[in-house]
Each structure stands twice: as structure tokens, then as C-alpha cells.
Amino acid sequence: MKNTPPLSLRVPEPTGRPGDKPDFSHLQLDDAGAVERPEISTEPSQMRDMAFRLIRVLDDNGEAVGPWNPKLDPDTLRRGLKAMILTRTFDDRMHRAHRQGKTSFYMKCTGEEAIAVAQGMVLSREDMGFPTYRQQGLLISRGYPLASMMNQIYSNAADPIKGRQLPIMYSAKDYGFFTISGNLGTQYIQAVGWAMASAYRGDNKIAAAWIGDGSTAESDFHSALTFAAVYKAPVVLNVVNNQWAISSFQGVAGGMETTFASKGIGYGLPSLRVDGNDFLAVWAATSWAEERARTNQGATLIEIFTYRGAPHSTSDDPSRYRPADEHEQWPLGDPIERLKQHLIKIGEWSEEQQTAAEAEAVEQVRAAAKESEAIGTLGQSRPSVKEMFEEVFAEPDWRLVEQRREVGV
């Protein structure tokens, strides 16, 4: 064997830790409007560069520019803005509810509201979304009752999933919202299977799935992309790169080496990369992928570039592993602020309307909380204990019957 110097193990580290100044100088950001928009029928091999660019529509002046501008009407924009505001307001209230001991757990999506809200609006409710725990905006943008969300969070007697799941693990079939799994990544291949089923039946529903940057390392990510490519499944595969996976920066998932979007190249999937804090860019990229899937041209991978503003969950304290003001320094800004500025710019919104919308959101959430808390918060109210034994199978077997009898319910 050659006599070479000793090897050494490289362990990736983020640009900043607590006490450091946030450093985003490594980010290569395209200007709004700078990235071309390929035809929807483009061969994946002809658009590989898209995986290394960043689709942006809203520029620093609040102007919507370039080929990806989806040219939405102001009503749609206002609906989107309001849904984002409502999502953030809901998050804040539930986070507080956890501190007040009303629930055992909560997870916010602060800074990522544009993603689920825009995508929830682009996709149809008959389509099926396979979300992670950070796409509550899907439900909110579609008008799912906030009180039902709270009932789930409180595991109270009206919890639609009967007290069986951790808070925020919603399931809302009628709203195109798949039952959230605690197990990261599993939904990704399931979404592909669901999409294959729709194609197999000759229906025209498509699926969409979300996964975090960190969770792309899970096996199901790989099997999902493989099956999606091989069977040309009608599915939109989103990677929400919010830079963090609990305490691990995205470099631990391989984000220092290349983009997450580029993972699609190795499966021959068209791959887009989009500014996740830009409502219009998310809308546009999603529409592109949606149309592609709907017209039987197969799956698209979309890396949605954003920043997790909040702690991972109520169990987490990010000040232990990242600079305290990193979120404020995030160069792509805040999705609500940016869409608001745009609406003001085009003369379709005002600071007053914003203040009113915020107040209205607070009011909506308060009303829902009142309704839900009247039923009860965690421990005060819950579904019947017999729900523990129901729906393990379509019909309980003798073990469940005996065990239920033992509990006396």
C-alpha cells in the first residue's frame, strides 16, 4: 500500500454557533426574476441547471418580476396573505397554550408560512397532501376548522382522531391532508404510492408530499424518488430546506456539498429550487409541478429554501446551538412581510388593512380556542377510554375484547 499521509475524518460544522455573528455569505442567491422558466414539457435532462438556481419572483422593492411571476389576482393574494397571518397567529396561540399546560406539545412553522399556504391553494382538496408537522398552513388555507385542530392538540373529547396521537399530528382526509406520522420520511413513498394508485385507476388526482432537509437522509426519500421516476407517478415532491433539523444544520444532511434539489437529477426527475419565503415563487413552482403531474408527465422535486424561525418544537431551545439572531439575519426575509409589501406596492393593501387582518386573525383564533377549550384542554377532557381499543382492526379480535373488558370500558 502506498505510503500516504494519515487520513482524517471531516465532520461538518455550521457557520455560526451561539455567540457568533450569523454568517450567510455562503448562500448563492439568484436575483428575483433571474431564473428562466422552462416549458412544462421540458425533458429533465434539459433543465438540470434549475436544481442549482433559486426561483424568485418578489424583488426587494416588493415588485413581482420575471418569467415565474404567476400573475395572481389581488383577491388570491389577499387570501394567501390572510391565511399566512392566521397560521402565524394560530401558532403563537398554541405555543402559549403549551406554556399554560393546555397541551403536551406544539410545533410552529414561523417563517415557513408561505409554503403550505401557497401550495394548499394551488393544489386541489381532492388531491392528497402528505405533510410533515410543519404544514399546518395546508389546513388553515383550506378553511379546516381551527377548533378541530385545537381539539386534536388538546386530545379532548372532540379530537377528530380520538386522543390517539401526539398533538399536531392531524388527519383530515376531506381536506386532502394525510394523517401525519411521527416517523420522519415515511409519508414520501406513500405519497408516490397514492399517486400511482390514481394513475392506475385512470383518475386525475395527484399527490403532494413534504419532507424536511434533515429527513431527506431517510430511506423513504430514496425509495420515493426511485418509484416516482420509474413509474412516472403524478406527485409533487417538496423538500422544505429550513436550514435546521432540530440542532443539526443542513450540512449534516449533505447541504454543504450540493443543493437538495440536485438530488432529483440522479433519478431523472425535473428539479426546481425556490425561495420559500416568496409566496409568488412558491406558487409558481408548485403550479409548474402540479400541471406537469396532472398532465401525466410525472413527478417534480422542489427544494423550498427557507429558514426555521421558531424552535424545533416546544421541547427545543435553539439558543443552545445557533446564533440567537440568525433568523432575523436570514437574507430572504419574512414571507408575510414580503407579500404584504407587494400588495401595498400594487395598491391592493394598506398598513391599516394589515392591522385589521391581524386583529381579525387573533379574533378567529380566540373564538376557536373558546370553542375548543369549552370542551377541554389536555387532561380536562378526552375521548372515551374505549377509544384505546377501537380501530386497531376493523373488528376487534378476542384479545382486544378481553383487554377492554379488563379496563372496564
Added chain:
Amino acid sequence: MKNTPPLSLRVPEPTGRPGDKPDFSHLQLDDAGAVERPEISTEPSQMRDMAFRLIRVLDDNGEAVGPWNPKLDPDTLRRGLKAMILTRTFDDRMHRAHRQGKTSFYMKCTGEEAIAVAQGMVLSREDMGFPTYRQQGLLISRGYPLASMMNQIYSNAADPIKGRQLPIMYSAKDYGFFTISGNLGTQYIQAVGWAMASAYRGDNKIAAAWIGDGSTAESDFHSALTFAAVYKAPVVLNVVNNQWAISSFQGVAGGMETTFASKGIGYGLPSLRVDGNDFLAVWAATSWAEERARTNQGATLIEIFTYRGAPHSTSDDPSRYRPADEHEQWPLGDPIERLKQHLIKIGEWSEEQQTAAEAEAVEQVRAAAKESEAIGTLGQSRPSVKEMFEEVFAEPDWRLVEQRREVGV
């Protein structure tokens, strides 16, 4: 939801089935010498196109051409040729031995001999190879006793792994040959772990791993590439694309959509694609990756493009799922024939020497068989039955002691 035409499920199919004329017109093959050779220190992002090219050195005239020509001395070439001949001869004999009932199972590597032989010669015996069942050439090129291989195949009393494994699942630590697993793909991430261990210790050994085109769909492929990239592990990751995975053509693994080499791009790994039937090209690509790993510059993915000439195993009959003469029509020829022609071309070999080498190989194999069969073939001889209970743990626990006593061994 939009009213669009019904979707349909796409299931990939090969260009030919039994009875059809083999069709390789879809292959895009570079000419020998046509592909540039990047510096070993090239950033992966600067060489992505390599994943879509095909490195070839030996041209149709038996000439070694272009920047990838490793310029080996004739002795090395002859060693390589002889090892390939020996590998094929060994395969033929063992395949026959199965028909004669001397073993329960065998797997040939016909047409793929250049891969393991060249790579076994480039890598050091102190490095660790994590092979599949189709890299017997690693052992043979390093002079591992053929009789020991046979003893394993026959599960006889001298089987180095004591009758515990299916035939051909060799383990030869001292030859840099990791214990083969029956479970596809598992070795890939283990190789990365082994390489990380070497780097962690500041040693200078590297690892190499092999996986089949079909098995790239397994989860361990994904975790291997992820870990290799994140920790810059000193490992050479080979994908042997021999076009088939038992009865499934490589399109079922995604090979219709893109190259297997391109899977490296999404991890930021440098990725090469090489003519697997060209001993010199395999040598050159492996050396490039070996040097990169050895000098602490991390892992390389190499797709080795070849064709599985033989049945998958002795349990398989390819005439049921592919055109009978597909192998003969394989446009990249036969690795033994091509290296032989090259040696003759440069005046370092002759037809007579070839005939003699083939005879010598037959003789070597016959001698080994004699030695091994003197011990016994399957069922005639085997290790002591107590080996069933040994080495489950370093020390048997009471269960194993009791159970062994029950068997009375």
C-alpha cells in the same frame, strides 16, 4: 379540481423480450479516448458532466487511447488478463459442479471479469473491499487459494466460514475481502463506516464497495452516499450496471431516466461512468478514485457499465425474460477478448500464449478442485456440527450450551 384527461400508470419495459432482436440503439457510447480526464482535485460541481459520459480507453482496434490511458506495463496487463481468464475458468467449473450436484448454488460473473480483477489490482490488500457475489475476481486476482473458495462452495470440512453460509458468500479478511451478505446493499454503508473508521484513526487504508444496478434502489445505497459525502469518507463506491437484476432490466431501477453515475450528483460526489468491459478504463477510473480517497479528498461514485452474460445464478434461466443472443450483441464486447487483442496489438501477447494461459487456468482450477473435492463436496463432508452453535457470540450463553447438548455435539 381541473378537468383533465385521465392519468395512466407507466411501467417500464425493456427493448427486447425472448424472441425479439436485441436492441441497444438507445445506448449513447462515447468513443474510446473521447472523454476528458479531470484533475483528481476537481470540485465535484465542476465535473458533473462526467456522470453522463462513458470513459473508454481501448478502441475497436485494440489500441489504448486518450487521457484516461493508465499506461500500464505489459507485465501488469498480462497479470490482469490471466486473472480474468482464471476467473472465467473457475466460474465455468463451479457452474458445472452445481449441475453435478456438488453444491447447492453458484453465481458466475461472465462478461464482468475486468471489474473485480482490475479493481482488485489497483486497490491494496490492506484496503477493504465490500463486494457483492459477483466480485470473485477480487479474490482470484489477489491469489486467494482457489481450493479455499471451493471449500466454501462445497460447505466441506475445510470451509473457512464453517458451513454457515450459502455457497459463494466468501469472507477473506486477509485479502481485503469483506464477508458477503445475502442481503443486497447492506455492505455499501458498511464500507463507508469502515472508511470513516480509517479516517477517524488517522490510518491510510481506504474502502471500496460494489453494488448492482438493481440494488441501487435499496435504502443502504442512499445512506451510504449521504454519509460518504457528509464525512468525506475515503471510499470508492462502485455501481456495477450489468443491465439486469435477475429478470428485471435496469429501467426498473431507474436506468431509463438517467445514468446510475448521476445519482452521485445529488450528494455532491464526483461521479464517473466507465466501460466495464475495458480493463484499462476500469483501471484508470478506479485509480483516479483511489488516489482521491487516499489523499483525503473523499469518495467517488463509479458506474461501471457492463452486461451480465450469464444467468443470474444457477437458479435462473434468462431465456425466459430476455433475447437469447443479447449478450453476444452487447456493443462493448468481451473484456477478456479486448485485453487480449490489446496485448497482441502492442506485441506483448500471442494467440499461442492465450491458448496456453487458458490451458494453465483449466489446470489450476482442476488442481484446486482435486484438492477441495478430496475433502468433499456438499453433503459428503462438512465442518463439525458443533459449528452450528459456535460464534453466535464470543462466548455462548446458557441457551446455546443447552441446545448444543440437546443435539449432542
Added chain:
Amino acid sequence: MSTTPMNMIQALNSALDNKMTEDPTVLSFGEDTGYFGGVFRVTDHLQKNHGLTRSFDTPISESGIVGAAVGMSTYGLRPVVEIQFADYIYPAYDQIVSEAAKMRYRSGGQFTCPLVVRSPYGGGIFGGQTHSQSPESLFTHISGLKVVIPSNPYDAKGLLTSAIEDDDPVIFFEPKRLYNGPFDGWHEKPVSPWKAQELAQVPAEKYNVPIGKARVMREGNDVTILAYGTMVWVALAGAEHAGVDAEVIDLRTLVPLDIETIEASVKKTGRCVIVHEAPKTSGFGGELSALVQERCFYHLEAPVARVTGWDTPYPHAFEWEYFPGPQRVADALKSVMTGGR
């Protein structure tokens, strides 16, 4: 219904073919199961009969196969997937236990997984440690899964039909030692072919064998033998060899278990021997033994005995020392007949 002799492969194939004809939501996929019809030919002709999209080959990704099937089943399809060997089911373990098994429960009944995971399992074919395993107990521990194992062609077809029609996920293990030819427990002796056996007379039409019902293979008074799959035949041979009047029960379904039949039999005989091929420790025999003594304690005249595979991997060269044969069953029978001391 008129019947024809079928081996187990043909019977399983017939079940699939019937169901795919009858129900367009049934589809079949797995590694090599499409064009080629599976390495054991269980899915032979399905692609030809029902089309490319109804019986197809998959990438070599067990987790992908099951994960996709989970998604499909929540859409309303009834996928029947093959894991080529049970030894290779572990990569799919997470999708099975964390997802398929819990889908109905965790979604409050909104999403369900009527899927079947078929897999050849067990030893006796010189498959070595990675083509011989019997992992059934690993699935019996998971709430929300059913586990079915046939021992003969007739049951195989009827049980697979019921598994496909079941609204919950079913793990369906097919004893590959019984696939082509029958087995009478003595590996070194010739055996009369399936077609000469009554349980290989199989109707061409669809029929059901209910999930959750055991079959009494042999009535007897002295001791109850609980077995399933290949071991049913070993149990019968062992009983005959020992000359003991054993009641041999083929469980057919491990979950849900036919506890009534078991309990009634052991209360009658007062003795129980459990036979399985999987390693002893935490094999399903442990659960069976616990249940029997919990429910029949005051009827037992000897300890419940287990005859099982050893706590080692399945070793190629020692196939028949590992495989629990009739001699070991006979020894156990004799032991329990004399109080098991």
C-alpha cells in the same frame, strides 16, 4: 365446486388470478413478479392475464414496495406485494409496523391499509441463513397486523383470498418447503406428490378459508400439538413416529389466533407441544406456551413443551440439524407423556 390438484404455488396463483379478475382494485407487484412471474412463479401469467399495470416488477427496495403499497391502499386499492424472501422483509419493517399497522388507529379510521404482504419463508431448501428464516413472531408482536401461514394448497388459496379481502394489513408467509412438492416431515424419504393428497384438491373458483380459524389436522386425546406451515407436517410425522394419540392443530392464522380451538383441545388432552422453525427465544411458541398455561393451567399434566429452531442463524451445512424434525417432535411428545421431567 369441482377441483383440480394444485401445488401450493398454483393454488396461490389461482387465488390472485381470481381476485384480480373479480376486483379491479387488486394488483400485484414485487421484485421479478411481473413479466417473469416471480422467482417462485407465484405470480406467473398475471401480467399476461391482467395487464402490465396490474402485475409489475419493482425496483429492489422492500421499503419502497411496502411504502408504495401503503399509499395505494389508503387510496382504496388492495395491493398484494411480494417480498422475494422473508429474510429480506426487514428493510420494509418500518413501513409495515409504523405505518400499515397503525394507519387505521392513528387516523381515527380515516385511512386504512387493506394490503397483503406475501413472502416465501422457512427453511428446508438449503437456502442458507438468508433464504431460510421464519420471522413471523416479529409481526405477531405488532398491534394492527394479521399474520397468516398456510400449510397446504387448499388453505393457501382460501386464506390468500380472505387476506386480500381483509380490510387490514395481512402478513402472509408461504412455507417454501411446501411450494412445489409436499413434505411429510422426513426430509430424507420420498413423499407422495401434492396431487395425491386431499388438501391439494383445489377449486378453480374463488373461495374463502376464514382468517382466525385453526384446522384440526388430526384428532387425538393424549396431547395437543400446535404448529403451522411446514411444521404441521413435521408434527404429524412426529406424532406417528412416537405412536402417541396426538391432536395436531394447524393454527393457519397466528393473529388473530383461534384461542378457542386451542383451549378446548388442551383442556381435553392435558398436554401441549408447540412446534416452529424459528429460533426459540421470543419465537411465537413463547406466546403460545404462555397463553396455554394461562388458560389451561389446571388441566396441564406436564409442562408445555417447545420444539423449535435453535438460537442461532440458519446454517447452510447443518440444515437438517437446525430444522426441527419428526424425531425431535417425537422426543418431546414422549417427554410430555411422562410428565416432562
Added chain:
Amino acid sequence: MSTTPMNMIQALNSALDNKMTEDPTVLSFGEDTGYFGGVFRVTDHLQKNHGLTRSFDTPISESGIVGAAVGMSTYGLRPVVEIQFADYIYPAYDQIVSEAAKMRYRSGGQFTCPLVVRSPYGGGIFGGQTHSQSPESLFTHISGLKVVIPSNPYDAKGLLTSAIEDDDPVIFFEPKRLYNGPFDGWHEKPVSPWKAQELAQVPAEKYNVPIGKARVMREGNDVTILAYGTMVWVALAGAEHAGVDAEVIDLRTLVPLDIETIEASVKKTGRCVIVHEAPKTSGFGGELSALVQERCFYHLEAPVARVTGWDTPYPHAFEWEYFPGPQRVADALKSVMTGGR
């Protein structure tokens, strides 16, 4: 050795820190285990004390974590990896059962896997069905694996030390209900802190608690209770509540099991109750029950009883109805004391 009070997290951390100081081949990695020190802080300060390459964060890939550890261990390292919750160990199941467990055997001793898979497990912390599971029995069925579960800080440190020094793969489950504070079985009552308890007096230096040896937590004559992890405390509380003179055995190691201690105790008491948190069917209690009645049949005065989790997923809102509490143990004790009819 002088001792300081430690909770279980500190004790485990101390074991890791000692071993990493002593042996450069020991390293620690997992999701969030590096800089941050683990979501439960078991690997806190290890990166600071021993350097970036000896305690680091990994991609979120349980199969990758274990697969890499398997490779490292065949190189000669002793990796200790963390699976963040036992509920997430299934993606790594194949690497554990097909690879780590069989490496020594299949390679004829050429390659071995001295690795430890640590994982917080069990319920009682309102974690819902994906942060509460007890999958231990799924590992006890696999030949070639050892399975260790401590119930207190002192044992936790000594057992983890032994696990790291063991030359075979060890699955090491850490009852997260016991991590920070102790638990005395009654979830609704206050409990005296670890530091007031003898088993939380832990030496700063390295020491071993041997793998394969149970601990008799309480001597008694009327009935033997077999338990491990959190359930040891429930068993003690249950015995006290029932007012029965129970011998409470903390198994500490499930494989290899301390069968001698168990057998001696049951032969003395003539009765046995087994307690675990995992679902009943094919839980480790089945194996224990089978072993006890196989070996102590003629000493038993009542059926061996099991008190376990139900055959359902672990439901968030019904935590304490699912979790087997002292009342259920007491009921079982009273039942076996009166013959279990």
C-alpha cells in the same frame, strides 16, 4: 470508590465519558448527539471533552447510523450510537438483525461487531404512540444480539460500560421515564428525587455491572415478580400495594437472561408475575412465561401471570390506562396468590 448522586442521564453520560477517556476506539454519534449533546442530553459535553470526530451529529438516517457503525466496528472501533427514540429504530432493523447480529457467525469469526445501539424507550412521558414504544422483544428474538435495560442510575452506568466493552452487538434501551427523575410506580404522586435514593449514588470512575446478571430488588417468599426498566418500580409499588411478600427481580439483561436467578426464585415462591410495558402478544413476557413453566412446572401453584401493555398502539390521551400501573400488578399478585382462577 466515592460516589455522587446522579440521575440516569448523568450516569449514562459518565459511562460514555469514562470509556471515551480510556479507550480511543470508543466514539459516539447519532441525531443531535454531537454539539447539542442529544435531545435527552445523554451525550452532553462529549464533543467538548473528546473532540469533534469522537462525538458528532449524523444525518437523519437510522439505517445509515447503524450501518456505518457496523462498518466501523468491523474495523476495530467500538461505536456507541444513539437512536433518538426506540420508536425510530425500525429503519435500522435490517442492519441490526441481518448484519450486526450475524457478522461474527457468518464470517467464521473474521469480522465482529462490538457496537452498542443506545435508545430511549418506553412510555409515561405523554409521548404518544411514536415516542413511547417498548420494542425490546423484537431484538430478543434475534440470535447474536444482547439486550440490556437498566432501571436505575447505578446499573445504567455499570451496564453501559459493560455493553461498550462487550465484543458483540448490544441493544441498550434506556427507560426515558426514569431519565431525569425516578418513578415509584404511582404516576400521580410525588416521588423522592434520585439523589435521595441509594441506586443513584454513582462513582465518578468507571465500573462494571455484568451483562447477564439480574438484580434482586426485593427478597420475598410468596411470589416472584420479573420486571425490567420502569416496570421494576411499578412492580415494587404493586407488591407493596397488594401487601404481598413478593420477590422482585430486575432482569437488567434480557439476553443473555439470568435464568438461574429466575429459576431459583420461582422454585422458592411457587408463583410468578411478569410485568412489561410492551404489548402483550409476543412480548418478552411470553418467552419468560414459557421458560418459567418449562423449568418450574412442578413448583408452580398458580399460572404464571403477565401484566403488560395492551395489544394496541400507545395512545396519547390514555397514557395511564395503557401503562401497566401498580394497581394492575397488585391485582395480578392477588390473583396468583389465590391460584389464578
